[in-house]
Amino acid sequence: MSVLLSTDLPFPIFRRGKVRDVYDLGKQLLIVATDRISAFDCVMPEGIPDKGRILTAVAAYWFAATEDLVPNHFRGNLGWPAAVEPYREALAGRAVVVEKTRPLPVECVVRGYLAGSGWKEYQTHGSVCGVPLPAGLRLADRLPEPIFTPSTKAEEGHDENISFEHMAGLVGADLAARLRDLSLALYRRGAELAAQRGILLADTKFEFGLSDAGELILIDEALTPDSSRYWLADSWAPGKNPPSLDKQFLRDYLETLADWDKQPPAPHLPEAVIQGIRARYLDLAARFDIQI
Template structure:
């Protein structure tokens, strides 16, 4: 199976992220989802076969399933610019042409269950991003209500969890309220549709941008296994990390490596870990009717 780790297209580079290569097409952007995978903010040396296509298809499913809640940047590929035609076969299934926006400088995280960095913060303070929570919660417990827990977007190093008040200082109070309300509505829609497919949406993050007209638009990706924590409902049990259909399988493996301090360079991945991640991503995609 071929793996795409990098692209080199004859268009101006808008930015290269941990997974996506973004090219500037003028009024639009071309987003190419590679097969790279990151954990603990480090990109692994090996990629995951088909990962870029899986992410693109799952994100497109969710853009369609939530467009009544908020507009998104996806504009479809039927009218690709002529300059892209020579590369269509290589880009098919992993690239989208989207509207260019001014990205918000924060990540909009929603948690319906307690896990990950939220669990660590709760153990230390009884709060997550300034939100007070009931005492005595266990790992993976469902929260009384989903909570909005924003984070900074760092070009290098780890994103930092921040309070809503700090977010309001960064983007303005009115915009912060809109981002919070939209994120919670999107999470509830995602959790509802996931539950119908036998999975729990534990948490997820959204990114938004402003159009030239000042419209708030959902951008980047939405509810993918890269940006979300999906648990199998039939084996969910509070008190421990449930089996998941996301990259927690990779994180769990990396946590066993006492020789790695979670700083670049990342360690090489064994074949069984690569295949384990791929199988989980494919399982998730199939539950949403996504076929490669």
Template sequence: MPVLLSTDLPFPVFRRGKVRDVYDLGKHLLIVATDRISAFDCVMPEGIPDKGSILTAVASYWFAATEDLVPNHFRGNPAWPAALEPYREQLAGRAVVVEKTRPLPIECVVRGYLAGSGWKEYQAGGSVCGVKLPAGLKLADRLPEPIFTPSTKAEEGHDENISFGRMVEIVGADLAARLRDLSLALYRRGSELAAQRGILLADTKFEFGLSEAGELILIDEALTSDSSRYWLADSWVPGKNPPSLDKQFLRDYLETLPGWNKQPPAPHLPPEIVEGIRARYLDMASRFGIKI
């Protein structure tokens, strides 16, 4: 199956992320979800067939499911510019035109369970991003309540977990409080809808931007398998990692490789790993009735 690893469209580049290529269309942005996949902040050499289309469809579902909580960059349903017509076939299913914003330099992470870097921090000091947690928690334990644990947003290199106090220094107290409260509300909405489908939303991250008028808007993606940790509820047992419908399958494979220090260049992925990732992303989408 063909994959799209890069784009080269005749429009100014707004930014290129690990997965998305974003072009400047004037008042709007064109976001193209490629089939690239990253882990440990490194982009893998191989892409995942259909991944860009899956991410776009899933993000669109969640933007619609949360628009009563916070506006998102799909506001006004911007028209497909005529200049994009020659590229419609290439971009079909993986590109969206959205409102332009000024992205905030913070990733808004919410954790409902103890996993990933949060588990490692807890083991080291009993807290996550400055949030003190009860003693004796196990890997994958449900937290007493969801916690907000922001991080810096790195285009290259590793994101860095930070305290809420450090976030206040970066964006200001009022905006930091709004971001925290909105992120927790979005997480709760996602958790409720996922639970109805037999899935646990262990953690997720959101990104926000400011519109030209200064309004706070949800951007980039929301509650996808790239930005979230989804577990099968009927297989969840505290003390070990449950089967997941996200990138953990890739991370687990990479952890078995001797000699790779989680720095570029990333190792090549065998076909069974590529297909395993694709199957998990499709499974998650299908559980929400999302057609690809």
């Protein structure tokens, strides 16, 4: 199967992320989801077939399912500019034209269950990203209430967990409170709809931007298997990691590599791992009746 690892279109680059190539079209952006995949903030040498199309379709589903909570960058049904039309067929299913915003310099993370780096911190400090939690919680336990744990947004290198107070210093107290409240509302919507399909939304992250008029807008992606941790509800049991429909499968494999220190260059991926990731992403999309 072919994969798309990079693009080189004749438009100014707005930014290249770990997965998406974003082009500047003036008042609009062209976002192309490649098949790149990252873990521990490192981009893997191999891509995942169909990944960009899956992410684009899943994100579109969630933008539509949450637009009553917060505007997103798809608003206005922006059409394809004439300059982009010659590339439409080649980019089918993996590219979207959206409203340009000024991205905020934070990632808005919400955790509803104890997992990943949060579990590691809890074992040592009894907290997650500085948020105190009750004693006696187990791996994969549901938290008493979802918690908001922001981080910095690094284009290269590792994101860094920060306190809410630190975030308020970066974006202002009022905007920080709005970001927290919206992120929690979006997580609860996602968790509710996922539960109807036998899936637990363990945690997720959102990104926001400001329009020219100063309006807060949800951007980038929303509730995709790249940005979220999804567990199968019927296999969930506190005390162990449940089977997931996200890139935890990749992280678990990488954790077995004693000779990789989680710094670039990333190791090559076996074909079984590549296909395992693809199967999980497709499974998640199918459970929401999302056509790829």
